[in-house]
Amino acid sequence: MVAEAADLVIEGGTVVTDDSSKLATVVVDNGRIEAIVDATEDAAQIAAVRRIDATGRLVMPGAVDPHCHVGIRVGSYTTRDTYASASLAALAGGTTTIVDFAIPAPDQDPLEALDERLSLARTSRCDYAEHGCINGPTASIPATVRALAAAGVRTIKLFTTYRGILMVDTHTIAEVMAAISEVAGLTYVHAEANDLVEAAQLEAVNAARIGAAGHAATRPEAAEERAVADVLGVAERLNAAVYFVHQSTPGAVDLVQGAKARGLHAFTESCPHYLTLDDGCYRSAHPERWVCCPPLRNRETVDALDKRAELGLIDTVGSDHCCYDTVQKAERADDVREMPNGLPGVETRLPVVFDRFVATGRISPERFVAMVATNPARLNGLYPRKGTIAVGSDADLVIFDPKASRTVAAAELHMETDYSPYEGLTITGWPSTVVAGGRVVVDDGHVIDPGPVGEFIEAGAMEPPYLPRPS
Ligand code: URP
Ligand code: ZN
Numbered sequence: 447m448v449a450e451a452a453d454l455v456i457e458g459g460t461v462v463t464d465d466s467s468k469l470a471t472v473v474v475d476n477g478r479i480e481a482i483v484d485a486t487e488d489a490a491q492i493a494a495v496r497r498i499d500a501t502g503r504l505v506m507p508g509a510v511d512p513h514c515h516v517g518i519r520v521g522s523y524t525t526r527d528t529y530a531s532a533s534l535a536a537l538a539g540g541t542t543t544i545v546d547f548a549i550p551a552p553d554q555d556p557l558e559a560l561d562e563r564l565s566l567a568r569t570s571r572c573d574y575a576e577h578g579c580i581n582g583p584t585a586s587i588p589a590t591v592r593a594l595a596a597a598g599v600r601t602i603k604l605f606t607t608y609r610g611i612l613m614v615d616t617h618t619i620a621e622v623m624a625a626i627s628e629v630a631g632l633t634y635v636h637a638e639a640n641d642l643v644e645a646a647q648l649e650a651v652n653a654a655r656i657g658a659a660g661h662a663a664t665r666p667e668a669a670e671e672r673a674v675a676d677v678l679g680v681a682e683r684l685n686a687a688v689y690f691v692h693q694s695t696p697g698a699v700d701l702v703q704g705a706k707a708r709g710l711h712a713f714t715e716s717c718p719h720y721l722t723l724d725d726g727c728y729r730s731a732h733p734e735r736w737v738c739c740p741p742l743r744n745r746e747t748v749d750a751l752d753k754r755a756e757l758g759l760i761d762t763v764g765s766d767h768c769c770y771d772t773v774q775k776a777e778r779a780d781d782v783r784e785m786p787n788g789l790p791g792v793e794t795r796l797p798v799v800f801d802r803f804v805a806t807g808r809i810s811p812e813r814f815v816a817m818v819a820t821n822p823a824r825l826n827g828l829y830p831r832k833g834t835i836a837v838g839s840d841a842d843l844v845i846f847d848p849k850a851s852r853t854v855a856a857a858e859l860h861m862e863t864d865y866s867p868y869e870g871l872t873i874t875g876w877p878s879t880v881v882a883g884g885r886v887v888v889d890d891g892h893v894i895d896p897g898p899v900g901e902f903i904e905a906g907a908m909e910p911p912y913l914p915r916p917s
């Protein structure tokens with residue numbers, strides 16, 4: 447009887463979670479995962495409105511992007527995208543939940559910034575969560591943190607750089623960490639020592655190399671590593687959990703590892719671009735297209751960072767998606783202090799990481815799922831609703847073709863920009879079908895816009911077992 451049929455059955459694929467891979471059938475009904483039937487059992491008798499044959503492909507949890515800026519305004523530039531376009535691009539690339547940042551405008555209250563974001567997000571095609579941000583004088587940090595948690599936001603991003611716009615001092619970092627511990631949340635930190643960055647920028651000005659081609663030297667590795675060490679010092683004194691966004695050097699990762707070994711809940715996020723691209727991009731015809739903070743590093747550093755990913759030392763991979771176009775990037779390419787920073791990447795995050803690490807046999811599919819889906823869900827208080835394939839979890843699923851070969855071409859992607867940092871790169875592994883909340887939104891490569899159905903997912907308390915499994 448059709449009334450009793452499940453909405454969707456995905457059969458024949460290898461179901462991959464962060465701790466297992468097995469041939470199984472996934473049964474979806476009413477937007478949730480209803481059953482996972484082992485291949486040894488007969489699933490053919492399960493009636494379904496639709497059946498998808500996933501033979502030869504991986505069936506993984508919908509990915510969670512822990513670091514995705516949508517329509518971000520910094521200085522005088524705003525990225526080209528909206529929630530509608532960024533979320534559709536996310537789905538096209540196998541990401542079914544994005545976590546955006548409610549960064550207050552100058553003198554804006556963090557809660558007001560959150561309200562503004564939630565109102566913009568009503569056009570989202572995929573589910574979303576928000577990070578809060580404290581970037582200036584705040585009347586009562588504990589009260590703000592409690593109010594954000596009550597509104598479903600338990601992660602707060604702090605910047606140690608971008609003086610006058612985003613940067614906060616050590617006292618504020620300590621206050622936020624202490625307050626966020628009380629709500630079982632997590633402090634997210636962009637760690638670059640601003641004094642070292644400003645000194646390097648001044649040197650670049652004096653040497654007439656402050657343009658995009660000189661970007662890497664203006665934000666040295668030492669700036670990142672010193673800020674990580676300083677912030678870890680504060681976290682350890684308070685025994686507060688801390689998450690470092692977009693780590694770009696092996697030294698920074700090793701500092702986090704050291705803190706972990708001493709028992710601190712400390713986490714490393716890196717990004718596809720830091721794990722693959724190097725500062726050779728700044729010697730290209732359009733160096734400005736790769737200007738991001740921290741900058742791309744030299745090949746030796748990239749290789750050492752990539753080795754750490756192989757060793758399981760990187761907890762999450764976020765896109766740090768910032769969807770500027772080539773016109774915006776070029777306008778002030780003469781001075782990196784005035785340029786819009788960041789790279790588009792919400793759609794290419796999974797394929798770039800899969801190609802580099804899984805297609806080459808360097809990490810397992812399970813570890814891949816941990817880095818792009820499960821750990822980001824855990825470290826944003828979204829697990830087990832998101833980030834896993836389990837009975838009762840949201841039916842967010844990616845049928846990933848590990849053999850698909852595709853050459854990156856911005857014109858074929860869905861991000862609201864005219865370039866990709868990976869243009870021309872041939873990649874092995876791409877999502878073929880994506881299911882979000884039980885709806886098929888990418889069907890054998892064809893993107894089907896589901897309309898503004900994305901929901902705001904409130905973050906829950908982040909206590910064990912919501913923290914990642916030790917790697
Ligand atoms: O260059 C970057 N990463 N821009 C985006 C803002 C941030 O710092 O994450
Ligand atoms: Zn940042």
Ligand code: ZN
Pocket residue numbers: 513515766767
């Ligand atoms: Zn960012």
